[in-house]
Amino acid sequence: MKKQWWHDKVAYQIYPKSFMDSNGDGIGDLRGIISxxxxxxxxxxxxxxxxxxxxSPLVDQGYDISDYYAIGEQFGTMEEFDExxxxxxxxxxxxxxDLVVNHCSSxxxxxxxxMTDPEGEYGDxxxxxxxxxxxxxxxxRSYFGGNIWEPIPGTNKYYLHMFAKEQPDLNWENPKVRxxxxxxxxxxxxxxxxxFRIDAIINIKKNLDFPMLEPDGLDGLAFCTKTLGTKDGVSEMLGELKRETFDKHGAFTVGEVFNITDDDLSDFIGENGYFSTIFDFSTELLSTGEHGWYDAPDVAFPAWKKAIFHAQDQAYGCGFESNIIENHDEPRGASRYLPVYARNSCGTKMLGTMSLLLRGLPFIFQGQEIGMTNTNWQSVDxxxxxxxxxxxxxxxxxxxxxxxxxxxxxxxxxDNARTPMQWNTSSNAGFTTGIPWLRLNDNYPDVNVAAQEKDTDSVLNYYKKLIALRKSDTYKDIFTYGKTIPVFPEKEMLMAYCREKDDKRILVLGNFGEKKEALHLSAEPKKLLLSNMNHTEIGQDIILAPQESAVVLL
Known part of the structure; x- marks a missing residue:
């Protein structure tokens, strides 16, 4: 595999509206990010x-763009972006x-x-x-409910929107649009x-016949992904996008791509793939309800572990996927993927360990590094x-x-991921001196950056050690390019894998169960590289406490 500059990096997603407000208007901004x-x-x-x-009018929090060449006034100026x-x-x-080009704003x-002239140039x-x-x-049915077709007032015509009606889909069949x-x-x-991170990009190719579909809900509608076009059609569009833009600049790209088959993976992230990498959403799909969120199942740990190992196996020798625990479109991972009894600081550190040391580019979402959790919502309002x-x-x-x-x-x-970043114990968690645009999580007096910076045993300081280990000169190569090999498969509530490259092996262990796990290693441990319980030594026979993780050089 040809080495790329981004292979050994660690990425961090900022949700600007909720990260840091510099001017007291309750909305995070560019000046806050710079600080x-x-x-x-x-x-x-x-x-x-x-x-x-x-x-953007912010109907869908900025994913409805009214001017692609301008910074939203809420976030600052183009001069601040350049800074x-x-x-x-x-x-x-x-x-x-974020590159949002399946749709724009109304x-x-x-x-x-x-809308002024539906049959004119811009109608197409x-x-x-x-x-x-x-x-x-x-x-x-659109992603946000209701029919994807919205009537155009005063006409017998409709326009298509896969998302909100204020997000009309752009016609990628039109070469002028492209x-x-x-x-x-x-x-x-x-x-x-x-x-760029590239939003909802598979949606750009539609089945232009727009046939009636077999309903899959009580509303008589069927999910809009059933209107998408052929794989070959979207491949041509993605290939042209890459040639005309990314290739010319040597740009790094990460695609938001759902529901591609294992056989298609190399087309997307292989040596000549459409993108540098795509997110591994295999665990996110485990909590998809048949009819909606109301019948979505909880994520079972064995299924979560199995999905991750399958994704790791498929990507090896093909390319790099990007690994996430959470992002702006999902609830907090510590409240979703950890069993209820493991939702504590040790469990949060363990979850981070198991994710960040996998093969692939780790993406950390703001607040993940301090263990931010879901919010206790009191009303739909x-x-x-x-x-x-x-x-x-x-x-x-x-x-x-x-x-x-x-x-x-x-x-x-x-919105669990979009509550303001928790910086300190002051009013509004140090996010703003004004009224925050979205309520804060009630736990910010206990879970915040300032307190954790002072606590050597905090989630934040553990994340610093974890990232430093992954990027260290000694182990960077094995964590970047080494294969992920599951071990101890008979242990249902244990996540265990080796990262192997050349003559080096590093064992990563995490006990997601309620009971201790007794393990006998087939090779003598050389060194304990990291422990979330501050242990300093390890033997060939190990007893892992519940929520204990360990990283061992064999």
Whole structure:
């Protein structure tokens, strides 16, 4: 495998609206991010991914872009963005932007012109179809609920939106649209971006026949992914995007890609893949409900472990996937993937250990490094996320009580990840001097950066050790390129794997069970590299306490 500059790096996702507010308006901003760069550098971060900071009405928190060439006023100015790029370069850090090009905002000038003249040039920038019977073109359900077809007032036409109606899908079949997108991508890369995280990109290819679908819900609709086009069609589009933009700049790209088969993986992340890497979402899919969040199952640890090892096996020899515990679209991993009895600081450290030492690029989401958890939501009115509110009403329509519906959506809401970053014990957790745009987690007086910086046994200081171990000159090569080999498969509640390369082997252990685990190693331990319980020695016979993790050089 050809070595790339990003292979041995550690990435960190910033949700700008909730990271750090510098001017007291309750919304995080670029100046706030700049003020925390030294914190991130000390943590061991190399790559920063910023969720959208473009101009936007924020219907879907910036994933509805009204001007691709402008910074949203809430976040700051283009001059401050340029300063951010300059300051990260001083620290040998890299910046990724979110690339959202499946759709734009209904406030974008292209869409406004299309609505004025649906049959004109800009009408073909979107999917606009004429209704023959006054009904939507087909019965596909959007990601956020309701039909994907929205009527255009004063006409018998509809436009398509896979997400909210304020997020019309761009017509990638139109070469003018593609060229506009490529011009914009190159403009940002010319400004000094290292690359992009690419949002919902598989959605760009539709089945242009838009057939009626077999309903999969009580609403008579079917999930919109069933309207997507062929693999070959999207492959052509992704290949052209790469040639016209990323390749010209040597850009790093990470794709948000769901539901590709193992056989397709090399097309996406192989030597000549469309992207540098894609996220491994195999564990996230374990809590997908048949009808919605209200019937989503809890994640069972054995299934979680199996999904990770399968993904590791498929990616080896093919390319690099990116590993996550959580992101802006998911609840907090410490509240989702840990059994209830393991939801403590040791369990959180163990979860981080098992994820960060896998093969692939680790992405840490803001607050993960201090063990931020889900919030105890008291009312549906506290949520800002439109997807969460839609799922709440879906649960009520299915006959659930308000209390049960709130409990179910509270566990899976995207807003769990979007509550403000917990910096200290002062008012509003040090995030803002104003009124925060979204409620804080009540536990911020106990879970915050300032307190953990002073505590040598904190989750934060453990993450620093963990990242330093992964990036150390001695072990960087094996953690970056070594194969992941599961061991002790008979131990159902134990996660155990070796990272192996050449003549080196490192064993990574985590006890997710309620009882002690007794293990006999086949090889003599050479050195205990890291322990979440501050042990300093290890023998060939090991007894792991519940929530204990250990990293052992064999």
């Amino acid at each position: 925390k760069l030294d914190y991130l550098k000390e943590l061991g971060i190399d790559i920063l991914w910023l969720s959208p900071i473009y101009r 951010l790029i300059a300051e990260t370069k001083k620290r040998n850090m890299y910046v990724l932007m 406030e974008h000038e292209w869409f406004k012109k299309a 920038y979107f999917y606009i179809r004429e209704s023959k019977d006054g009904q939507p073109i087909n019965n596909a 060229q506009e997108i490529y011009k914009m991508v190159n403009w940002w890369l010319d400004k000094g971006l290292a690359g 506290e949520f800002d996320d439109l997807n969460t509110v839609d799922q709440y009403h879906l649960a009520l329509k299915a006959g659930l009580s308000e209390k049960y519906a709130l409990d179910k959506i509270g566990r899976l809401s995207r």
